Amino acid sequence: MVSSLPSTSKMLFVWATFSILVAVSELSRTKLEREALLQSGWWSNTTTANLTSDHCKWKGIICNKAGSIIWITLHNNETKRELHRFNFSCFPNLEHLNVWSDTLSGNIPPTITALSKLNYLHLSGNNLTGIIPKEIGSLRNLVTLDLSVNNLVGPIPSTIGHLRSLIYLSLEFNNLNGLLPQEIGNLKDLSSLSLRNNKLDGPIPSTLGHLTKLSILFLDSNQLNGSIPPEIGTANTLYFMELSSNKIQGTIPHELTQLTQLFFLNLSSNLLFGQIPTAIGRLYNLDHLELSYNKLSGPIPTGIGNCSNLEKLILSNNSLSGNIPVEIGKLQNLNLLDLRHNFINGTIPSQLGEMPSLTYLDISRNNLSGNIPNFLSGMSWMSFINLSYNHLEGEVDRYFINRYSLEAFIGNKGLCCEFCGLPHCTVTTLPATPPPNFNYKKKHRKTHILFVPVLTVPLLFAIIIAILCLFKRMKRDTKFNSTTTTTTKSGDVFSIWNFDGRIAYEDIIEATEDFDIKYCIGTGGYGSVYKAQLPSGKVVALKKLHRSESEEPTFNKSFQNEICVLSKLRHRNIVTLYGFCIHKKCMFLIYKYMERGSxxxxxxxxxxxxxxxxxxxxxxxxxxxxxxxxxxxxxxxxxxxxxxxxxxxxxxxxxxxxxxxxxxxxxxxxxxxxxxxxxxxxxxxxxxxxxxxxxxxxxxxxxxxxxxxxxxxxxxxxxxxxxxxxxxxxxxxxxxxxxxxxxxxxxxxxxxxxxxxxxxxxxxxxxxxxxxxxxxxxxxxxxxxxxxxxxxxxxxxxxxxxxxxxxxxxxxxx
The missing domain is CATH 1.10.510.10 (Transferase(Phosphotransferase) domain 1)
Structure with a gap:
């Protein structure tokens, strides 16, 4: 009978039969997937008690239009799961598998290759054991592979080089050993590579230089040896490079200075020797440079002053010599300078006093000589100073020592101080007797006459600028005139018009214990932020300018700018400025306190x-x-x-x-x-x-x-x-x-x-x-x-x- 049907009818019959078979196949597939989910034990019985329920609505599951699972995400630690109980062959359409946060145990089975469409595999933070199977190289569509923070052992399989679509690879915090496979260099689209905190040994593959899209390279805390391959200098998109805590030898290759996008470079705790490349200044985007605990020698390159974005410079525990280059003073964003345990000589350069962001300075255990510069005692925003075990000499102010503790100054035989733990100052440490015709009082008076204008002019300038800004604001918006208040004896600083520095300053000093570091909640480009509770009970945030107005007028530009701008703004999503203080010792802005921070x-x-x-x-x-x-x-x-x-x-x-x-x-x-x-x-x-x-x-x-x-x-x-x-x-x-x-x-x-x-x-x-x-x-x-x-x-x-x-x-x- 079928044979007598017209050809068109035959085609329709075949198509209908095929459609039915496909539909039956899809129903069978979805049923198979649901059964596999139940057998895995990954979902609690309360969730899946009804076997006829739609598994696409189960927690962490997404299906395609045909009802086949394409997405699984689980990360609660209430249900313990075993990886080997998951039947990978039942999920041919799975694209995304994300199970993390201490829920998963067992080995990674070779059958994981059944997930041929998988592009995201994230099994981080679990208790996986065993090796990474070589079959993982068959997952050719993988874009992200994260097996970090587990207990995996053995080598990284060379087949990982087959994952040509990979952008993100993280195997950090495991117990992997053996060599880094050269085949990693085949991953041309790789943007992030993190293998830190393993037991990997052998050299760093030169093929890493082929990764021209690599932004992040974390190989620290392993047992890598050999030298840093110069080819790595061709990976010119590198942003983070962390190679610390290995056994890397040789010199720092000059080619590293070609990585002009570098933001973070850490080569510390290795066996590097030779000099720091003189072209280090090419890395003008560097924020963090750490070369400590090596065997580096020679001078600190003067080109370091070109790294204008540098915030942390750590060169401690090497064999560096020569002077501290004056060019370091150009680093206006530097907040941490650690040069301890070297052979640096000469005097402490005055240019260090021109660094408004510097809060941490350790130049201990060197061969520095001369007096402690006066500018150091004036850098009141500094939270840590260590000058110990050098050859410094001269009298030290007791207040300066009390601020940073005696340990910051010991080991300098030439230093003296009255009643502070250092040797007492003797007559021989005083200046030579002036000649008989020297009019001391006249000279002393002249000094004060010259000093007062130098101190007062920038202070008056700042006040005038602030008043002009505020006057302009009052003129533009008279509706705020009624809110203008006069400062009371207790110090009402909660008015944009209040600039009574004396009273505001006294209140703030009491509330912050003279800007004690324990009240500091952040440091910015030109100021530190403190939390303070005023006598009224009001909690405010204070932005204190790093440098005193009286010492360096150029640093008040941002302060004045912020007053001018904020005095013009009234918006519910712009931080509220309560007031400001201009004082001869410091200047600060007073803001509404934000409880949750940044x-x-x-x-x-x-x-x-x-x-x-x-x-x-x-x-x-x-x-x-x-x-x-x-x-x-x-x-x-x-x-x-x-x-x-x-x-x-x-x-x-x-x-x-x-x-x-x-x-x-x-x-x-x-x-x-x-x-x-x-x-x-x-x-x-x-x-x-x-x-x-x-x-x-x-x-x-x-x-x-x-x-x-x-x-x-x-x-x-x-x-x-x-x-x-x-x-x-x-x-x-x-x-x-x-x-x-x-x-x-x-x-x-x-x-x-x-x-x-x-x-x-x-x-x-x-x-x-x-x-x-x-x-x-x-x-x-x-x-x-x-x-x-x-x-x-x-x-x-x-x-x-x-x-x-x-x-x-x-x-x-x-």
Whole structure:
């Protein structure tokens, strides 16, 4: 009968039969997957008691439209799970497997290769044992492989070099041994490689130089030997390089100075010898340089002064000689200088007194000579000084010793002090007797006459600037006139008009015990921040300028700038300035205290992850957007912040965001070029500033985009930023970018908010400034009624968002 049917009918019959078979196969597949889930024991019986329930709705599971599982994420430690009980062959469509936080034990079976579509494997923080099977090299679609913080042993299989799509590889904190396979050099798209805290030995493969997209390299705390391969200098996208605590020998190759993107370099605790490369100054983006506990010799290169972004310089426990180069004084951002245990000689250069950010200085156990410079005792913001075991001489002020303890000065036979634990000063330590015709009183009086104007002029200048700013504010906005108050005897500093330095200063000194370090809650580019409870019970935050106005007038520019800018601003998402103090000993701003500190710290505190849920994160993004929109479009002239970063966004007890730190802010005038030196925090600065040096509102827009990604990812998006311009971003899924410590959003409104924020962030990061939206447009879009997201969140790619397929955030004005 079938044979008599027309050919068309035959085709329809075959197609119908095929469709039925496919449907039956899919039903069989989903049933097989559900059974495999139950047999794994990874889900509690209370969740899956009903075998007919939809397993796609189980915790941590996402399915495709056909009902097949593509995503598994589990990270609670209530249920102990065994990896070998999971039947990998039953999940041919699985793309994402994320099980972490001390829930998983057992070996990694070779059958894991059945997950042929897997692109994300994250089994970190468990109790996995055994070796990494060589079969793992068959997972050719892997983009992320994280087996860190387990108990894995044995070598890293050479087959790992087959994972050509890999961007992120972390095997840190295991017990792996053997050599680093040369085949790692085949991973041309690799952005992050972390093998720290294992027992790996042998040389560092020269093939690492092939990894031209590598941003992060962590090989520290192993037993690696041999020399640093010069080929590594060709990996010119390196941002973090950590090779400390190994047995690496030889000299520091000159080729390392070609890594001009380096932000962090640590080669400490090795067996390196020879001199520090003279071209070290090429690494102008360095924030942290640590070469301690080696056998380095020769002088400290003068080129170190070109590393203008350096904040920490640690060269201790070597055999360095020569003088402390005066060029170190150029490092205006340096807050830690550790040169102890070397053979450095000469005197302490006066240029160290020109470093406004320096809070930690250790130059002990060297061969330094001469007197202790007077400027050191005037650096009241210093939290630690150690000058012990040198050849220093002369009288030391008792107050100076009491501030840092006697141990900071011992071992210098020529030092003396009255009643402070050092030898008493004798007549021989005093200056020579003046000649008989020397009029001491006249000379002494003349000195004071000359000193007073030098002290007073910059002080008066700062006061005049502050008063002019405040007067301008009063003139522009008379409605605040009624809030002007007169300082009382107890010191009412809670008025923008109050600048009675004497009374405010006395209150603050009492509240902070003379700015004791225990009250310090942060240090910035030009000031330290203290928490203080005033006699009224009010808790405030104080930003104290690093250097006294009377000693160095140039350092008050940022102070005056912040007063001028903040006196113009009134917005619920901009930190409130209560008042300020200009005193001959110090200057400080008085802010409303933010209980939760900086956004940077909150994002990195795992204990606060549950509170920083998706809703709160979106609200933080909205708050910052509204503040910047107000500054750019509601102020005349417009105000550009120039240093938007997670460190400069503060959170109150309700996790509301407040933009802070206006020390580098700039008023934009239409008739000026707005050309400036580059200011801001590395990693947040708009790329065009490097060559145009022109400040625009679009510079803030770029920085805002970085912050938005940081909020959504839970970390700085350096890896993502480096891949956005390459073809690799075509394969990056949005869910792989989002903070893995949080479950994916389920509520439809929250999903829309997260997708919208992601789309806006990528639009703000456009390489062409004119293509970025204005903050006014961002603020409008983020508050507008959202479109329905047509695609499930687990199917959205970064490339789609980058093309703005989800939402239109195009520019609406200049």
């Amino acid at each position: 956004l940077f710290c909150a994002l990195r505190n795992n204990g606060e992850t549950s509170e920083l849920n998706w809703t709160n994160r979106v609200n933080i993004i909205k708050g910052v957007a509204h503040a910047l929109s107000y500054m750019h479009h509601n102020c005349t002239p417009s105000i550009v912040h120039r240093d938007i970063s997670s460190n400069n966004i503060l959170l109150n007890s309700e996790l509301e965001a407040f933009v802070a730190d206006f020390g580098t802010a700039r008023l934009l005038n239409d008739d000026s070029s707005n050309r400036t030196i580059v200011a801001g925090t590395y990693g947040y600065i708009a790329p065009e500033l490097a060559y145009t040096m022109v400040v625009t509102k679009k510079c803030d827009v770029y920085s805002f985009g970085v912050v938005v990604l940081e909020v959504l990812m839970g970390r700085h998006p350096q890896e993502l930023l480096s891949s956005l311009s390459s073809s690799t971003d075509q394969n990056i899924m949005l869910i792989d970018v989002l903070d893995q410590r949080l479950l994916l959003p389920v509520d439809h409104t929250v999903v829309q908010d997260v997708v919208l924020a992601s789309s806006i962030a990528l639009a703000c990061l456009h390489s062409e400034p004119r293509a970025r939206p204005t903050m006014k447009r961002v603020s409008q879009v983020i508050d507008a009624r959202r479109k329905i997201v047509p695609t499930p969140i687990h199917e959205i790619t970064v490339a789609q968002l980058q093309k703005q397929e989800m939402f239109c955030v195009d520019d609406c004005d200049n």
